[in-house]
Amino acid sequence: MSLIELADIARTFQLGDSTVQALRSISLNIATGEYVAIMGPSGSGKSTLLNLLGLLDRPDAGTYRLEGRDVTTLSPEEQARVRSERIGFVFQSFHLVPRLTAHDNIELPMVLAGIAPVERKRRVQQALEEYGLTERARHRPDQLSGGQRQRVAIARATVMHPAVILADEPTGNLDRTTGEEVVRLLEGLNAEGVTLVMVTHDQVLGGRARRQLSMEDGAIVHDSALPG
Amino acid sequence: MRLIDSLRFARAAAFGTPLRTTLLILSMAIGVAAVVMLTALGDGARRFVMGEFSAIGSNLVIVLPGRSETRGFNPANLVTSTPRDLTVEDAAVLLRVPGVVRIAPLIIGTSEINASGHLREAMLVGTNTDFIAVRHLKLALGRPLARDELGHGSAEVVLGALIREEIFGSESPLGKTVRIGDRRLRVVGVLAAGGQGMGMTTDELLIVPVATAQAMFNTNTLFRILIEARSREQIGQVKTRVLKMITQRHDGEEDVTVITQDAVLQTFDKILRVLTLGVFGIAVISLAVAGILVMNVMLVSVTQRTSEIGLLKALGARAATIRNTFLLEAGLLSLLGACAGLGFGHLGAALLRHFYPSFPAYPPDWAVLAGFVTALATGLVFGVMPANRAARMDAVQALSNR
Numbered sequence: 264m265s266l267i268e269l270a271d272i273a274r275t276f277q278l279g280d281s282t283v284q285a286l287r288s289i290s291l292n293i294a295t296g297e298y299v300a301i302m303g304p305s306g307s308g309k310s311t312l313l314n315l316l317g318l319l320d321r322p323d324a325g326t327y328r329l330e331g332r333d334v335t336t337l338s339p340e341e342q343a344r345v346r347s348e349r350i351g352f353v354f355q356s357f358h359l360v361p362r363l364t365a366h367d368n369i370e371l372p373m374v375l376a377g378i379a380p381v382e383r384k385r386r387v388q389q390a391l392e393e394y395g396l397t398e399r400a401r402h403r404p405d406q407l408s409g410g411q412r413q414r415v416a417i418a419r420a421t422v423m424h425p426a427v428i429l430a431d432e433p434t435g436n437l438d439r440t441t442g443e444e445v446v447r448l449l450e451g452l453n454a455e456g457v458t459l460v461m462v463t464h465d466q467v468l469g470g471r472a473r474r475q476l477s478m479e480d481g482a483i484v485h486d487s488a489l490p491g
Numbered sequence: 492m493r494l495i496d497s498l499r500f501a502r503a504a505a506f507g508t509p510l511r512t513t514l515l516i517l518s519m520a521i522g523v524a525a526v527v528m529l530t531a532l533g534d535g536a537r538r539f540v541m542g543e544f545s546a547i548g549s550n551l552v553i554v555l556p557g558r559s560e561t562r563g564f565n566p567a568n569l570v571t572s573t574p575r576d577l578t579v580e581d582a583a584v585l586l587r588v589p590g591v592v593r594i595a596p597l598i599i600g601t602s603e604i605n606a607s608g609h610l611r612e613a614m615l616v617g618t619n620t621d622f623i624a625v626r627h628l629k630l631a632l633g634r635p636l637a638r639d640e641l642g643h644g645s646a647e648v649v650l651g652a653l654i655r656e657e658i659f660g661s662e663s664p665l666g667k668t669v670r671i672g673d674r675r676l677r678v679v680g681v682l683a684a685g686g687q688g689m690g691m692t693t694d695e696l697l698i699v700p701v702a703t704a705q706a707m708f709n710t711n712t713l714f715r716i717l718i719e720a721r722s723r724e725q726i727g728q729v730k731t732r733v734l735k736m737i738t739q740r741h742d743g744e745e746d747v748t749v750i751t752q753d754a755v756l757q758t759f760d761k762i763l764r765v766l767t768l769g770v771f772g773i774a775v776i777s778l779a780v781a782g783i784l785v786m787n788v789m790l791v792s793v794t795q796r797t798s799e800i801g802l803l804k805a806l807g808a809r810a811a812t813i814r815n816t817f818l819l820e821a822g823l824l825s826l827l828g829a830c831a832g833l834g835f836g837h838l839g840a841a842l843l844r845h846f847y848p849s850f851p852a853y854p855p856d857w858a859v860l861a862g863f864v865t866a867l868a869t870g871l872v873f874g875v876m877p878a879n880r881a882a883r884m885d886a887v888q889a890l891s892n893r
């Protein structure tokens with residue numbers, strides 16, 4: 264079954280008098296457990312697509328089904344719930360809360376979801392161990408290296424056991440080796456069954472995905488899963 | 492999100508910027524402290540005046556020369572000029588009015604006292620033997636003035652405690668002669684120290700017979716007649732009868748004013764309560780200013796934490812959750828400010844009482860409670876707008892803000 268089904272999705276932005284067609288009639292299916300890389304030139308609509316997939320943005324036209332359910336018509340409250348339970352984000356600039364420790368940053372999604380403290384503690388401990396951050400649990404983001412920060416962010420994206428992880432240029436702010444390390448972590452998650460959608464500029468990294476999408480001017484111009 | 496977690500999150504957010512938070516708490520605290528201190532001053536003034544008026548005696552009815560336009564008590568009456576003399580004879584007949592226990596006629600002026608090489612100016616009161624009882628004063632030594640039925644005026648004086656000490660030191664002044672103005676008077680008594688009332692101390696008083704004082708100042712008219720009624724219930728009747736009696740004696744012309752201590756007390760009580768309410772209002776305005784500061788600080792906080800708000804949304808926070816954390820933060824800051832303000836205010840009032848022990852600067856309970864509640868309410872009300880702005884923020888745009 265398809266985890267994600269997009270049909271004729273369009274998104275336009277109004278900038279003063281001019282309108283920008285960020286997405287034009289995108290139709291796309293992604294199955295559970297897939298590893299998809301989205302590539303394309305700057306301004307081609309990759310981030311816009313990812314934000315739509317993550318329910319942070321609404322399309323102007325088309326339907327989006329997540330796990331068989333039409334999520335475009337959900338209320339903001341219900342969408343927040345879907346984000347909380349089914350979707351994990353990893354950002355280029357990490358987006359950690361600066362005043363919170365690594366431990367508290369990882370715990371944050373569970374705090375927002377109202378999960379009991381005992382369960383939270385167990386899951387954070389486990390995540391800290393898995394990502395080799397136990398020593399850094401009490402450190403704030405400004406006391407961590409870029410790679411460590413991104414590992415905290417990935418740990419945070421996974422503690423709620425989401426169905427899909429959306430990563431927008433997760434290695435964009437990291438050097439090559441650290442970036443590869445981070446991608447290996449994400450691939451490890453994918454190997455455990457989590458669907459992974461990653462936007463990247465890096466041809467080499469993108470090439471490691473089992474499926475590549477190329478975007479240009481708001482449209483998917485190449486899909487390695489489709490013949491031709 | 493659980494309440495305890497929301498609180499913890501709001502606390503961490505508030506103290507993430509210690510300087511701004513401290514300033515905000517301080518401004519709120521100053522507002523609340525102003526409420527506490529100013530109402531303590533206002534209510535302290537009320538208690539002080541009440542105390543002073545009660546100290547001049549009990550169940551008092553006071554006759555003063557000159558007619559008041561309005562029939563009630565009017566503070567201007569205390570300084571009216573004299574159209575017709577109020578005489579010692581007027582005072583004497585009042586003793587026959589039913590319900591009257593004692594009377595004391597009063598003449599007041601300043602004079603010089605000269606004895607054993609000391610010369611000083613002092614307040615001189617011309618009155619009778621009952622003055623000390625009417626005014627609830629106490630004698631340290633000797634006796635009051637002699638009863639002077641015929642009104643000739645004996646050559647006697649009762650000294651205030653301070654005057655006695657300055658002139659005679661530890662020696663007993665009883666029976667000694669002092670020179671007051673151009674007269675030689677014999678000391679028959681000394682007042683106990685610390686007598687108060689009507690804004691003056693009795694420690695620097697000279698009490699002489701009313702006829703003697705009249706002769707000294709070359710006047711016939713009295714300054715006041717103090718009348719003590721038998722009981723509180725009889726004050727009203729005594730007042731009417733006294734007025735009638737004097738009007739009769741003055742050829743039917745109502746040219747004196749009779750006031751009762753009760754009425755004076757109540758009027759001052761009313762005036763000073765309104766005053767307290769007034770300063771309370773002024774202090775509350777400073778709380779509103781603090782509320783605007785809360786809004787400002789929270790708006791800055793929302794702007795600075797834009798990308799954090801985007802992140803919270805990405806992590807699945809509902810709009811209500813985000814609004815609540817910001818409201819809680821505003822509430823928390825206001826609460827801390829209000830508590831600190833109560834502390835400062837009570838401390839200030841306590842310091843006032845310490846340095847001016849005779850001034851009872853206690854803030855009234857209603858003002859403390861109202862100040863506290865107003866602080867919390869303004870903090871929350873002014874926190875609503877920034878919190879709503881945070882909750883409504885567009886997630887994608889918020890995230891792209893760095």
Ligand SMILES: Nc1ncnc2c1ncn2[C@@H]1O[C@H](COP(=O)(O)OP(=O)(O)OP(=O)(O)O)[C@@H](O)[C@H]1O
Pocket residue numbers: 276277278283284285303304305306307308309310311312
């Ligand atoms: N909020 C917005 N308002 C107006 N135009 C926007 C907005 N967000 C995106 N766009 C426009 O939509 C188009 C697609 O933007 P998007 O961010 O998806 O590109 P991208 O492929 O992620 O680019 P990059 O590789 O530089 O991140 C661009 O032309 C951009 O200018």
Ligand SMILES: [Mg+2]
Pocket residue numbers: 309310311431
């Ligand atoms: Mg982008």
